[in-house]
Amino acid sequence: xxxxxxxxxxxxxxxxxxxxxxKQKRIVEGALAELFSRWxxxxxVTPTFEYMETxxxxxxxxxxxxxxKFFDKNNxxxxxxxxxxxxxxxxxxxxxxxxxxxxxLFYLTNVFRHEQAQAGRQCEFYQAGIELLGAxxxxxxxxxIALAVEAMLEAGLTNFxxxxxxxxxxxxxxxxxxxxxxxxxxxKYTMVTRDLVGLGEVLxxxxxxxxxREIFQxxxxxxxxxxxxxxxxxxxxxEQSRAALDNLADIHKLLTGYGVERYVNFDLGIIRDFxxxxxxxFEVYTPGLGFPLCGGGRYDTMLASxxxxxxxxxxxxxxxxxxxxxxxxxxxxxxxxKDVYIAWAEGNLAxxxxxxxxxxxxxxxxxxALAGCSKTAAEKTANEQGYEELIYIE
Numbered sequence: 001x002x003x004x005x006x007x008x009x010x011x012x013x014x015x016x017x018x019x020x021x022x023k024q025k026r027i028v029e030g031a032l033a034e035l036f037s038r039w040x041x042x043x044x045v046t047p048t049f050e051y052m053e054t055x056x057x058x059x060x061x062x063x064x065x066x067x068x069k070f071f072d073k074n075n076x077x078x079x080x081x082x083x084x085x086x087x088x089x090x091x092x093x094x095x096x097x098x099x100x101x102x103x104x105l106f107y108l109t110n111v112f113r114h115e116q117a118q119a120g121r122q123c124e125f126y127q128a129g130i131e132l133l134g135a136x137x138x139x140x141x142x143x144x145i146a147l148a149v150e151a152m153l154e155a156g157l158t159n160f161x162x163x164x165x166x167x168x169x170x171x172x173x174x175x176x177x178x179x180x181x182x183x184x185x186x187x188k189y190t191m192v193t194r195d196l197v198g199l200g201e202v203l204x205x206x207x208x209x210x211x212x213r214e215i216f217q218x219x220x221x222x223x224x225x226x227x228x229x230x231x232x233x234x235x236x237x238x239e240q241s242r243a244a245l246d247n248l249a250d251i252h253k254l255l256t257g258y259g260v261e262r263y264v265n266f267d268l269g270i271i272r273d274f275x276x277x278x279x280x281x282f283e284v285y286t287p288g289l290g291f292p293l294c295g296g297g298r299y300d301t302m303l304a305s306x307x308x309x310x311x312x313x314x315x316x317x318x319x320x321x322x323x324x325x326x327x328x329x330x331x332x333x334x335x336x337x338k339d340v341y342i343a344w345a346e347g348n349l350a351x352x353x354x355x356x357x358x359x360x361x362x363x364x365x366x367x368x369a370l371a372g373c374s375k376t377a378a379e380k381t382a383n384e385q386g387y388e389e390l391i392y393i394e
Contacts, residue, residue: 013115013123024323024333025126028155029108032128032317035154036106039147041130044105046087052077055086057305066113068123080112084316085276085299088131093306101134101310108319121291122320129296131314133303138247141280141298142254144313148284148294149260155322156331160286160293162263163223165270166248167277167297169232170219172240177212191220191271220269226252229266244279251280276302280313288328293321339364341387343378345394352393359391 010016017025033043052069068080081087084107096103108128115123130147132140145162152160170191174184183206190199199220203213215235222232226249233245248266255261272281272295281297296315303310326333340359344352352368359366367387369378375392382390 011123015122015124021323023336025319027333028319028322029126029128031154032151033106033108035150036128036130036147039104039143039150041104041106044088044091044107045109046081046084046091046107048110049078049080050087050090052079054090055079055082057086066115068112068114082113083111084109084127084129085131085302085314088133088314089302089306089312092131092133092310093303093308097308102140103133104130105133106130126319127316128319129314129316131312133312134310135313136300136311138250138254140311140313141251142258144296144315145251145255145264145280145282146258146260148282148296148315148317149258149263151294151317152263152284156326156333157286157322157329159329160263160284160325161265162282162284163267163270164248164251164264164280164282165267166244166280167271168244168247168279169236169241169268170271172238172242172244173215173219173236175240176238177208177216179206179208187216188271191269194220194269196220222269223265223267225265232268247280272297282315284317286325286329289321289325291321293318293325336365338367338385338387340366340389340391341369341378341382341385342366342391342393343369343375343381344372344392345374346372348372348393355391355393 036043049070052064052067055063055067063082067082070078072078088105088107092103092105106129108126110124110126112124115121128151130144132144145164148162152158170188174187179187183202186202187199190196190202196217200217203216206213208216218235222228222235229245229249229252233242236242236245252261252264252266255264267283270281270283271277272283276299277297278300279298282295283292284294285292294315294317296313298311298313300311301309303312323333342352342356342359349372356366356368367385369381373381375394378390378392
């Protein structure tokens with residue numbers, strides 16, 4: 001390879017964040033960290049990679065095709081974390097076994113997943129999220145959803161809606177129908193991808209009765225307010241599905257107490273794309289973005305995989321997706337400008353350093369020239385770099 005002709009490239013699905021983007025990201029992350037702390041959540045930081053068996057223990061083998069894998073010197077398979085729920089479940093099961101419950105934890109980090117790269121969807125991406133561990137029931141789920149709403153508002157987004165579903169609703173229908181495990185996976189896949197044509201084809205090839213097929217085909221269309229929930233209750237007869245609807249009604253009542261119910265619609269077609277969800281699930285959508293910018297739900301069985309059975313619920317928010325949504329809605333993430341540029345004539349560096357120290361103590365963003373120059377040259381530099389004030393020491 002000729003070094004002179006080599007143009008360095010970054011791997012597929014990754015991107016550089018240049019100064020303004022990096023500042024905007026840091027501003028949003030800082031606001032979210034402060035919000036999560038106000039709600040009583042503590043930050044945790046986990047390793048960038050885990051043993052592959054840890055990842056599959058938490059999420060199942062289906063995740064493997066999306067994971068970046070490599071080997072350590074002992075030939076054990078390692079994986080870059082594809083999400084943060086599993087690492088936090090591991091931490092809770094191994095490091096916090098003696099801590100009183102519930103545990104409220106949050107994170108701000110990057111995760112890695114094989115994806116088809118596009119705007120807002122990369123192979124390496126940044127997430128903010130919370131996990132509420134050891135708390136069953138609607139109160140914990142309502143706290144999670146209310147905090148997701150507050151996270152949207154804290155970041156500056158106002159035009160968004162939450163779709164709230166319950167995986168036990170569709171699970172009840174599947175158990176009642178007698179669908180084979182294979183057909184159940186096919187039905188789930190078409191619902192996750194919102195492929196109504198594919199769903200119809202899967203149902204047509206199954207042994208279901210016509211009435212059962214019609215109910216399944218209606219599920220992705222069951223979204224709306226409380227009247228939809230009542231209609232869904234009349235549609236099903238099995239106890240598991242009806243209990244799921246009762247659970248959603250209880251959560252919604254608590255969300256009304258939080259004052260965030262106007263942001264929430266029921267959507268029984270939401271079942272999410274991880275197998276570990278066991279109850280309430282939700283996704284946050286905003287106009288101009290063809291994919292959710294936040295999602296989560298209840299996963300009561302994952303911690304049992306690590307030997308510490310405990311209920312859990314949480315969500316993850318895509319930072320780049322949030323910034324993209326803000327941009328497309330014309331909402332500016334205010335980036336603080338450059339305050340002071342200190343330049344100096346030859347022989348005055350020591351005095352310039354003292355001046356820079358004093359300005360920085362006051363919290364002003366201050367850049368110090370590293371070589372002496374004329375005042376005209378200093379004025380040109382300060383203007384080109386966008387500084388609000390020039391201090392020239394001569």
